[in-house]
Amino acid sequence: MNILLLGSGGREHALAWKLAQSPLTDQLFAAPGNPGIAAIAKCVPLGVKDHDAVIRFCAENVVGLVVIGPEAPLVDGLSDSLRLAGLAVFGPSQAAAQLEGSKGFTKDLCARAGIPTAGYVRTASLEEARAALTRFAPPYVLKADGLAAGKGVVIAETLAEAEAALADMFGGSFGEAGAEVVIEEFMVGEEASFFALTDGTAIIPFGSAQDHKRVGDGDVGPNTGGMGAYSPAPVLTADLQARVIAEIIAPTVATMRADGIPYQGVLYAGLMLTAAGPKLIEYNARFGDPECQVLMMRLESDLVAIMLACALGNLTGIEAKFSDQTALTVVMAAKGYPGTPEKGGAIDLDDAEADGAKVFHAGTGLNKDGALVATGGRVLNVTAMGPDVTTAQARAYAAVDRIGFASGFCRRDIGWREVAREAAAAQE
Ligand code: AMP
Numbered sequence: 001m002n003i004l005l006l007g008s009g010g011r012e013h014a015l016a017w018k019l020a021q022s023p024l025t026d027q028l029f030a031a032p033g034n035p036g037i038a039a040i041a042k043c044v045p046l047g048v049k050d051h052d053a054v055i056r057f058c059a060e061n062v063v064g065l066v067v068i069g070p071e072a073p074l075v076d077g078l079s080d081s082l083r084l085a086g087l088a089v090f091g092p093s094q095a096a097a098q099l100e101g102s103k104g105f106t107k108d109l110c111a112r113a114g115i116p117t118a119g120y121v122r123t124a125s126l127e128e129a130r131a132a133l134t135r136f137a138p139p140y141v142l143k144a145d146g147l148a149a150g151k152g153v154v155i156a157e158t159l160a161e162a163e164a165a166l167a168d169m170f171g172g173s174f175g176e177a178g179a180e181v182v183i184e185e186f187m188v189g190e191e192a193s194f195f196a197l198t199d200g201t202a203i204i205p206f207g208s209a210q211d212h213k214r215v216g217d218g219d220v221g222p223n224t225g226g227m228g229a230y231s232p233a234p235v236l237t238a239d240l241q242a243r244v245i246a247e248i249i250a251p252t253v254a255t256m257r258a259d260g261i262p263y264q265g266v267l268y269a270g271l272m273l274t275a276a277g278p279k280l281i282e283y284n285a286r287f288g289d290p291e292c293q294v295l296m297m298r299l300e301s302d303l304v305a306i307m308l309a310c311a312l313g314n315l316t317g318i319e320a321k322f323s324d325q326t327a328l329t330v331v332m333a334a335k336g337y338p339g340t341p342e343k344g345g346a347i348d349l350d351d352a353e354a355d356g357a358k359v360f361h362a363g364t365g366l367n368k369d370g371a372l373v374a375t376g377g378r379v380l381n382v383t384a385m386g387p388d389v390t391t392a393q394a395r396a397y398a399a400v401d402r403i404g405f406a407s408g409f410c411r412r413d414i415g416w417r418e419v420a421r422e423a424a425a426a427q428e
């Protein structure tokens with residue numbers, strides 16, 4: 001079968017890598033892809049905003065499955081257009097992608113379905129929001145309702161800071177995404193991510209991970225798209241995962257179906273593990289980046305068969321098998337990220353993949369001489385496996401140290417929580 005994968009990040013390189021390994025795959029196309037993806041797929045310059053062009057491409061190239069990587073085309077309704085044209089698509093409809101596209105939508109759904117999450121108020125004006133603040137205690141959690149590239153959340157320590165942030169949000173600092181603001185109760189706990197695939201009815205667990213959102217070692221500095229991740233996340237024990245499915249994922253899938261907007265694709269639950277149990281922070285309607293990279297390293301099942309079953313409503317009875325090993329990925333970013341990253345920096349990957357390490361490309365490109373250079377904020381995802389986080393971490397950083405990327409940087413402590421727990425357990 002021919003497959004079209006949409007996207008150009010490290011997440012899509014990891015997906016392409018697994019899709020290309022499937023015996024079911026004839027030709028893998030990627031749009032737009034990146035130089036890493038180009039080594040295993042045919043990259044084509046298709047704009048995802050032009051739904052008709054994507055449909056024409058699929059017809060001309062007999063594409064049997066379209067896999068949508070990022071959230072923007074989902075929220076823009078690309079999967080609906082493709083399905084109307086009779087194509088099999090991995091990814092939720094526009095209506096179902098509201099689980100990521102509107103924080104208010106998700107909070108209302110949680111309230112109706114009794115899903116554990118932070119208490120909240122939806123507000124549509126600065127006056128309303130300022131009045132609602134009095135019902136919360138600091139720190140104040142303020143969220144622009146719509147998509148804001150992971151930057152729409154402000155945690156304000158004082159009332160004055162919260163009021164200033166609200167004025168900013170309603171003043172247009174997040175554009176349309178900030179036309180509505182959700183104010184939430186602050187939750188305390190450790191964060192972890194859980195993934196599930198669903199065809200709208202059946203649910204299969206698809207692994208756990210922990211991300212590192214802040215730019216600096218020790219979790220300091222501004223938020224980023226994610227500076228590194230590992231999977232599995234042992235803090236999400238089998239018991240906790242069962243609770244997450246029963247208390248959060250299953251009622252979400254059932255409520256969406258009952259509302260006539262069944263969710264199909266991957267549900268990425270951002271969780272807070274509180275003293276009272278796991279609570280939902282937010283949903284994403286796609287794989288995490290870089291969480292996807294570590295999930296794909298561990299996945300032993302055929303990704304094409306699973307995604308196709310998801311797309312066609314045949315997920316019942318399908319199992320996703322993962323290696324028991326830990327996978328850990330370190331993001332190498334261009335200096336300046338998450339502000340303005342330096343572009344054009346040279347990259348030398350010659351010995352990088354020795355010892356079984358895997359380097360997924362994100363913001364890379366070829367310069368006019370055909371040499372590999374940095375083109376974006378997050379540039380490379382240097383990934384390794386091991387029997388525990390400590391070993392996977394050591395192997396990933398050994399690979400990082402074999403890479404030439406003078407204008408890049410990375411955190412040196414990815415996995416620190418689990419490395420500390422493993423060291424403590426070894427002392428006992
Ligand atoms: P989100 O984009 O909704 O995942 O939020 C970004 C980050 O803000 C999360 O990863 C948490 O660290 C933090 N956060 C969001 N909501 C809450 C909350 N209700 N309580 C505590 N921290 C939160």
Ligand code: GLY
Pocket residue numbers: 150211225226284287288289290291
């Ligand atoms: N790494 C966080 C995300 O993909 O949203």
